[in-house]
Amino acid sequence: MRDIRTILRLTHEEGLSVREIAERLKIGKSSVSTYLLRSREAGLSWPLPAGSDEDAKLERLLFGRVGRPPRDLSEPDWALVVRELKRKGVTLTLLWQEYRACHPDGYGFTWFCDRVAAFRQRMSAAFRNRHAAGAVMQTDYAGPTVPVVDPATGVIHPAQIFVAVLGASNLTFAYASFSQRLPDWIDGQVRALTFYGGSPGQSYAII
Known part of the structure; x- marks a missing residue:
């Protein structure tokens, strides 16, 4: 006690x-x-x-009471959760922490993620796109910028993250550049093809 x-x-x-x-x-x-x-x-x-x-x-x-204490069975507004996930920097972990802050005796993180996935599956149509190996490379700039410190001056530069993915295997290449201008975009494409060791049948940017 x-x-x-x-x-x-x-x-x-x-x-x-x-x-x-x-x-x-x-x-x-x-x-x-x-x-x-x-x-x-x-x-x-x-x-x-x-x-x-x-x-x-x-x-x-x-x-003195037999059995486990009752849980807080309040569920989040799943439509709101899914909308919030589309905002920059918002993650499932962050949304679950906000839920548990309001409901300390509520459900755990695994349940929260499962329910979000189930809601998404119910509310959105899905198309399974099958890719042949080596046929497609998809490229884009992804996520927020990453701070990079110049070791000589200490100046912090925001770096853009270029990402390339092979459609069939999901093999992913990522590269940080200081802008999204055409020379950096071309440089990212060249570095991705060098990383993969060849050229796919098709390459396109994800819009």
Whole structure:
């Protein structure tokens, strides 16, 4: 029962998060969440009221109920999640963390990803494009820029990421350049073909 007292104190007096408490006490985050949930269900406050801080009584209050505590079954707005994923820099991990911040006893990351994938499959038509080996190379600039520091001057330059992919194998080539101007674009194409060791039957940019 020492852990639950410490968890309650760290939560209410120091305002620590579940993760911070778990790291400080060297216990699992799920254990911290379970203790806090059971303490809320038992109506415990901090400081513990007189008479409820005895180990035997505290244990009965927290664990007298049989079975696991109920989970927070609230689900996100999946349509909103999918729209948010289209924004620059937004990831599934970030959206799941925002969901768990509002629902600490909610579902885990794997479930979250599975439900997003299932929603996408239901809501969007899919076409399976089959590529013959060596037939197609797709190229584009992808994602946000990457900061590159000039070791001589310390000046930071934003680098563009050129990406080439072979359609059949998904073998990927990536190269950083300082612009998307035509000379850099041609240089990226040449470097990709050199990396692959040959020329595909067709090469086109993804628009």
